[in-house]
Amino acid sequence: MKRLERFQTIFLIAGIGFFLLSFLGMGLAPWTTLKGLQLPEGMTARTPEEEQGREIFMQEACWHCHTQFVRPVAGESLRYGPVSTAEEHALEIPQLFGTRRVGPDLARESGKRSDDWQLAHLYNPRGTVPWSIMPAFPWMFEEKDGQLVPTDKARALVAYIQSIGRNTADQMKAANDDYRRNFVAGHAPEKSDALLERGHYLYARECSGCHGKTGNADGISAKLLVPAAANLTKIQPSAEYIYTILNTGIPGSAMPHFRDYKPEDLWAISFYVQTLSPETDIASTGSDMSSSLLERGKQQFAALCATCHGPSGAGDGPVGAALVPSPPAFTKLRPTTDHILKILETGVPGTAMVPFAQLPEEDRQALAYFVRQLSEGKVQ
Amino acid sequence: MDSDKAVVSGPLVRAYTYVALAGILVPLFFALILAAKFVWPDFLGTVAWLQFGRLRVFHTNGVIFGWLGVSFFAILNYVIPKLSNRPLLSEKLAWWTLWVLVLAMAVGLGAILGGDMQAIEYAEFPWYGDILFAAGFVMATINYLGTIFMSEEKQLYVSSWYFILGFAFTVLNYVMANTIVAYVAPGAAGAAITGLWIHNAVGLFVTPMGVGIVYFMIPIILQKPVYSHLISLIGFWTLAFFYPLGGAHHYFFSPIPWWVQVLAVPLTAVLFVVVVSVVYNWLMTLRGSWGEVASSPALTFIVTGVFAYMATCTQGPFHAFLSVQKVIHFTDWVVAHAHLALFGAFTYWNIGSLLYIWPKVTGRELVSRRMQWWAYWTMTLGFYIFYFIPLTASGLIQGYDWISGQPFAESVVQSGSFWMFRMISGILMYLGMVLFTIVLIKTACSKKGASHEAA
Ligand code: HEM
Numbered sequence: 001m002k003r004l005e006r007f008q009t010i011f012l013i014a015g016i017g018f019f020l021l022s023f024l025g026m027g028l029a030p031w032t033t034l035k036g037l038q039l040p041e042g043m044t045a046r047t048p049e050e051e052q053g054r055e056i057f058m059q060e061a062c063w064h065c066h067t068q069f070v071r072p073v074a075g076e077s078l079r080y081g082p083v084s085t086a087e088e089h090a091l092e093i094p095q096l097f098g099t100r101r102v103g104p105d106l107a108r109e110s111g112k113r114s115d116d117w118q119l120a121h122l123y124n125p126r127g128t129v130p131w132s133i134m135p136a137f138p139w140m141f142e143e144k145d146g147q148l149v150p151t152d153k154a155r156a157l158v159a160y161i162q163s164i165g166r167n168t169a170d171q172m173k174a175a176n177d178d179y180r181r182n183f184v185a186g187h188a189p190e191k192s193d194a195l196l197e198r199g200h201y202l203y204a205r206e207c208s209g210c211h212g213k214t215g216n217a218d219g220i221s222a223k224l225l226v227p228a229a230a231n232l233t234k235i236q237p238s239a240e241y242i243y244t245i246l247n248t249g250i251p252g253s254a255m256p257h258f259r260d261y262k263p264e265d266l267w268a269i270s271f272y273v274q275t276l277s278p279e280t281d282i283a284s285t286g287s288d289m290s291s292s293l294l295e296r297g298k299q300q301f302a303a304l305c306a307t308c309h310g311p312s313g314a315g316d317g318p319v320g321a322a323l324v325p326s327p328p329a330f331t332k333l334r335p336t337t338d339h340i341l342k343i344l345e346t347g348v349p350g351t352a353m354v355p356f357a358q359l360p361e362e363d364r365q366a367l368a369y370f371v372r373q374l375s376e377g378k379v380q
Numbered sequence: 381m382d383s384d385k386a387v388v389s390g391p392l393v394r395a396y397t398y399v400a401l402a403g404i405l406v407p408l409f410f411a412l413i414l415a416a417k418f419v420w421p422d423f424l425g426t427v428a429w430l431q432f433g434r435l436r437v438f439h440t441n442g443v444i445f446g447w448l449g450v451s452f453f454a455i456l457n458y459v460i461p462k463l464s465n466r467p468l469l470s471e472k473l474a475w476w477t478l479w480v481l482v483l484a485m486a487v488g489l490g491a492i493l494g495g496d497m498q499a500i501e502y503a504e505f506p507w508y509g510d511i512l513f514a515a516g517f518v519m520a521t522i523n524y525l526g527t528i529f530m531s532e533e534k535q536l537y538v539s540s541w542y543f544i545l546g547f548a549f550t551v552l553n554y555v556m557a558n559t560i561v562a563y564v565a566p567g568a569a570g571a572a573i574t575g576l577w578i579h580n581a582v583g584l585f586v587t588p589m590g591v592g593i594v595y596f597m598i599p600i601i602l603q604k605p606v607y608s609h610l611i612s613l614i615g616f617w618t619l620a621f622f623y624p625l626g627g628a629h630h631y632f633f634s635p636i637p638w639w640v641q642v643l644a645v646p647l648t649a650v651l652f653v654v655v656v657s658v659v660y661n662w663l664m665t666l667r668g669s670w671g672e673v674a675s676s677p678a679l680t681f682i683v684t685g686v687f688a689y690m691a692t693c694t695q696g697p698f699h700a701f702l703s704v705q706k707v708i709h710f711t712d713w714v715v716a717h718a719h720l721a722l723f724g725a726f727t728y729w730n731i732g733s734l735l736y737i738w739p740k741v742t743g744r745e746l747v748s749r750r751m752q753w754w755a756y757w758t759m760t761l762g763f764y765i766f767y768f769i770p771l772t773a774s775g776l777i778q779g780y781d782w783i784s785g786q787p788f789a790e791s792v793v794q795s796g797s798f799w800m801f802r803m804i805s806g807i808l809m810y811l812g813m814v815l816f817t818i819v820l821i822k823t824a825c826s827k828k829g830a831s832h833e834a835a
Contacts, residue, residue, distance in 0.1 A: 006536040008529055008544060014620050015548025019580075022624030023556060026644075027576055030628075030637045031569035058499035061433025071633035073706045074783045086635035089567030094499050097571045097634055099578075101710035101778075104788050126422070131789050133421040135432040205789065260787035 037090040042167035045091065046160070053160025056153055058096070065134065067098035068107045068164060079260075081108030082168050103134055110162050111169035116350075117254035118158040119150050120210075120221035127221030128254065130209045148223040179259075180248040185240045189264060191271050199272025202265055206258060207273075215276035225254050227325065227350035234339035236277045238375070241332035242270035252324030253350070277336070297370025300363050308352065313374035323352045330374040340368040387461040389471055390741040392478075394824065396454030397734060399482055401817050403450050404727075407442025408810050410435045415806045418799040429493040437492050437504045444502060444586070445513065446485045448722065451730040452589040453477075453520055456543065458737045459596050460524050463540055464531035469523050477519040484512035500574060502581055503557040510558040517554060521547040538612045539592040545620055546588030553580045568635040575636075576627035582721065583623040590689075590726045591619075591658060597682055597733050598665050602672060607664035615658035622650050632705045648700035655693035662686055677752035681732030684760065688724030692717060707783065712795065713775025716768050723763060723809070731755075731816055738820055747822045755815035762808025766801045774798035 039045075046054065057063065069084040070076050077083050084107050089095060113121075117128055123141050125132035140154035150158075189195065204213070210225060212218040215232035222228065246266045249257030258266060302311065308320035313330035320327045335343075344364045347355035356364065414435045416423050424430045457474065461467055468474050488509025491497065497504040505513060525547055528540050557577035565573050599606050606612060628636055628644040666673065666683065673679045695717050698704050708714060735752065739745055746752065774795045781791040 006531075006534070008536055008540070011536075011541050011544035012525070012548050015545045016552065018545075018620050018624050019549045019552045019584075022576055022580065022627065023552075023573075026625055026627055026640060027556075027560075027565075027569075027573040030572045030640045031565060033637050034567070034569045037567075059495045059497055060431060061437050061497065061499075061504075063499055064433050064436050064501075067710060069634050071706075073633055073702075074779075075785055076782075078785060079782070079788075084635050086568040086637075089571075089635060092567045093564070093570060094562055095565075095567050095570035095574065096499055097574075097631060099501060099630060099710070100714070101782075102792075124422075129789075131793055133418055133792060135417065135421060136425045137431070138426055139428045205793070258787070260785070 034086055034090075037087050039090055040085070040087045040167045042170065043088055044166070046163055049156050050160045050163045052152075053156035053158070053163075056157045057160055058094075060137070063096045063098045064100060065102035066104070066106045067101050068105065069097045070105060070107050076105070080105050081165070081172050088165065088167060103132075106161070106164050108165045108168060108172060110164055110166040111173055113256065114252070114254050115158055115162065116225050117256070118161055119154060120224035120254065122154055122157065123148070123150075123224055124220050127209045127219055127224070129206070131205045150224075176251075180251075183244060183247055185243050185247075186263065188239055188243070188267050188270075195264075195268045196272055196275070198265065199268035199270070202261075202269050203272050207269070210254065215273070221254075227253050227348050229254070231339065232273055232276045234277060234336045235328075235333045236279070236335065237274065237333035239267065239270040239274055241329065242273050243267055246270065250325045252326075255325075293366050293369050294373065296363065297366035297368075297373075300359075300367050301370050304356065304359075305367070313371065319352075325351055327351075327353070330371050332375065334372050334375045337368045337372065340371055341365070344368075387465065387467050388458050388741065389461075389467070389474075390743070392468075392471060392474055393454055393457045393737060393741040395475075396450055396457055396478055397738075397820065399478060400447055400451035400454050400730075401820070403446025403485065404443060404813055405810075405817065407439045407446060408806070408813060410442070411439045412803070412806045412810060414439055415799070415803040419796070419803055428495065434493050434495060434497075437497055438489055440502060441492065441504055442485075442489055443722065444581070445481075446489070448586060448589075448726055448730070450478075450481060451734065452593070453481075455593055455730060455733045455737065456524055456589075458741065459539065459593060460527050460543065463533070463537050463596065464527050465533050466527065466531055469526035469530060473519055473523045477516050477523065480512060480516035480519060484509060484516050487512055498558070498562050500557055500561050501578055503554070503561070503577065505558075507558070507562075510554075514551075514554055514558070518551060521551055537596075538606065538609075538616065539595045541616050542588035542592030542595070545616075546585055546592070549580065549588075549624070550585040553577060553584065557581075568637070571631045571634055572628055572636045572640055575630040576624070578630050579627040580624055582718075583619075583626075586722070586726055587619070587623070590729050591615075593733055594662065594682060594686065594729055597729075597736060598662055598679075601676070601679055601682075601736055602665070602669045604665065604669075607661050607667075611657050611661040615654055615661065618650070618657070619654045622647055622654065626651065626700070629700050629705075632700075632702065632709065645700050645702070649697040651693065652697045655690060659686060659690045677749065677756055678732045678735035680756060681728045681735065684756075685725045685728030685732065688720055688728065692721040692725060695720070707779035708775055709779075711775035711778040712771040712798070713779065716771035716775060719763070719771075720768055724768070728759075734820065738823055742824050744823050744826050744828060747819060747826055751815050751819050755812045755819065757812075758808050758815065759812030762805045762812060766805030766808060770798040770801040770805075 069089075070080045070082065072083045089097075121128045121134075122137045124136040124138065125134040126136070137154070140151050140157070141148055142151055143149075209219045210217070210221050210229035211232050212222075212229075217229045217231040219229065243266055245255065246258045246261075246269060249255055258269075261269075301309075301313070305313075306317055308317045308323065308327045309330060310316040310320060310327075315327045315329035315331075317327070341364055343353065344356045344359065344367065346357075347353050359367075413424060413430065414432065417425075417432050417435075421432075457468065484505075488505035491506045491509055492504055496506045498506060498510075503510070525544060528536075528544060553576075556573065561570055561574050561577060595606065595612070626644050626648040628640045629648045632641055632644070634641075663686070673683050699708065699714075699717070735746065777794050777798075778791040781794065782788075
């Protein structure tokens with residue numbers, strides 16, 4: 001009788017019963033409605049390497065800072081891509097939706113960035129994204145003969161990152177290509193000190209990791225980017241050229257686009273980047289100039305360079321148009337003579353630009369001279 | 381209180397308390413490094429086992445299981461024998477439970493630092509840590525529920541309702557997370573069940589333990605009965621019924637079937653009833669005794685915790701409104717909310733309760749009331765001024781930054797100074813904890829013979 005008054009068994013039953021109620025009602029019931037989901041087209045099962053990468057993703061707790069689902073609210077589909085579906089996650093055990101975004105959502109990461117961007121980013125996020133607070137993972141890389149090489153762990157992790165949401169990668173890439181094709185720079189605002197200062201600030205915040213503080217491409221990520229980040233002290237680009245690249249990025253390289261920024265900010269960066277390379281006019285080539293040199297350069301250019309760089313140097317040659325990354329437009333930037341000579345000697349690893357070291361010294365001088373003429377008048 | 385010696389084992393309570401203190405001082409130390417990494421991400425950045433992710437998981441699991449879990453048990457080692465008017469079912473089992481839990485924490489947290497963890501929030505211990513922890517938890521459950529069930533007392537006090545509910549529920553919940561979520565349930569189904577786990581870990585483990593303890597402490601310290609039995613009943617049964625059903629609110633707008641999410645909105649909102657009834661009951665009990673509260677650090681901790689609990693659970697239902705959820709989800713706001721509950725409410729309750737119990741289990745009067753007040757004020761100012769307010773603000777900034785379509789960079793750059801504040805808060809909170817620890821240890825080491833503190 002005594003025991004009964006205490007009703008203690010009722011509370012025990014309540015504990016077990018309410019657990020079962022919640023599990024059946026809010027766990028098992030949705031589960032049964034989700035049974036038999038098919039993976040969407042393009043979402044193939046993970047390879048063993050990607051699987052290993054996912055394991056590392058879980059064990060390093062990347063999912064404590066990165067979610068993996070795009071919500072249908074808050075403009076997320078504009079920022080990240082298509083809204084997530086249950087089908088896409090049908091094989092994820094355990095699921096990695098996540099609850100906190102210190103960093104951006106990764107559900108649409110596949111193909112968004114190049115592999116070398118991802119590797120350099122893992123080695124030290126500040127090397128590609130100076131404002132980042134993501135932890136560095138230097139122990140996934142090793143020094144070999146003075147070279148920094150990713151270990152299998154780093155490669156597996158990047159393989160996994162590139163697989164997240166790969167069913168929509170083509171769609172995202174097509175949209176991006178469309179954007180690039182149709183991009184029109186529009187009018188530049190008036191250059192001002194305030195704008196230049198803002199540009200300086202944003203350059204330090206967004207670009208200095210890859211392109212270096214002074215623009216000479218000696219950032220933390222220099223050892224891992226292929227192709228290397230452009231040396232901005234040597235190219236004398238037009239503001240419009242930079243502005244366009246900032247909106248489109250350079251597919252096939254680590255160079256990202258920054259189109260989330262408002263146009264004014266991107267113009268500010270463009271103006272600032274222009275100040276990084278010394279202003280020299282066409283004449284100061286450092287070699288003796290003559291019309292015969294110019295003629296020689298023109299012939300060589302037509303013979304050796306035009307298929308890629310285009311007859312007028314606009315980067316639109318028959319072969320060049322299909323290249324990834326695409327060749328630069330010499331009509332919009334004017335590399336310094338020493339920079340051109342150096343590239344003719346070494347080529348640009350990671351791109352279709354091969355070395356022309358076998359050319360006689362004089363031809364190379366002539367080419368450099370000619371290329372610097374291609375940008376109409378004074379680049380501004 | 382004459383029967384203290386008869387039913388309560390002092391050494392047991394003290395040993396659990398020391399383990400619990402380690403369970404907060406170590407994870408909080410790592411949390412300081414964690415907070416610093418938000419400001420200087422390359423700080424200690426080349427050491428794999430001090431990587432941000434591993435430290436974050438160490439911190440969350442450490443404080444939830446090592447501090448809250450073990451300090452609850454320390455207090456239950458006192459409260460349950462008192463309520464049942466008999467010693468624990470088996471004191472030996474209680475000692476073994478402690479060693480198993482210590483081993484589980486060492487193994488589980490060690491594995492996490494070593495880079496071996498499950499991807500389930502608040503259940504990151506790898507399987508071998510899970511088994512050890514589950515073993516310890518089941519042992520504790522048998523011991524505590526066994527004690528309650530063997531009691532000869534006529535009435536079952538409201539605290540015991542909560543304890544029975546919490547233990548029975550949590551054993552099953554823990555197993556569910558570490559088996560079904562870890563190995564069986566895929567994708568959105570897995571998320572629905574993960575939501576249950578997260579929600580029920582706080583709602584049907586931490587909450588009933590804490591609420592049960594406060595239902596014991598306030599009346600016993602003030603020496604007067606609980607205001608209303610009926611309200612106790614309402615608070616208990618609404619918690620038991622509604623709380624377990626709101627788990628999907630951790631994954632709003634996710635691919636979990638929409639009907640589950642829609643249901644989760646009212647099922648979360650109704651929890652307001654739970655907290656209002658419980659807190660009303662306590663405040664009415666406290667009515668007329670505010671002088672005593674102000675003069676007792678133990679009661680001040682507990683009552684401050686009551687207000688924090690009220691605040692947390694006022695926030696909670698609002699989170700479930702989809703227009704709010706859209707903004708605050710994924711941001712620091714939620715981190716502030718979770719800390720308001722786990723630090724502001726439950727940690728304060730446990731500190732206050734330990735301050736009350738300590739003289740009884742050591743046979744010595746607490747040393748230095750001044751130091752107790754210093755502990756209270758460093759923690760309280762540190763937490764509210766430098767943690768809760770800044771992170772709530774940065775959460776809003778992050779949420780609105782993202783909605784406005786600005787570059788992601790803005791949300792991180794603009795949070796910088798708030799994260800700096802949080803680091804300062806960490807130092808203050810740590811300092812407070814150290815002071816509290818010193819009070820307990822100095823008391824235990826002081827000369828014997830002091831009478832029981834009349835609270
Ligand atoms: C009845 C009162 C409460 C309600 C209705 C409530 C509701 C919620 C909701 C809706 C969220 C999700 C917010 C989001 O992620 O956007 C949340 C998060 C959270 N709550 Fe509460 N809460 C309450 C009390 C508590 C208590 C008492 C605790 C601790 C014991 C707690 C701990 C947490 C934690 C740790 C999270 C973060 C979960 C995560 O993101 O991983 N809450 N709460």
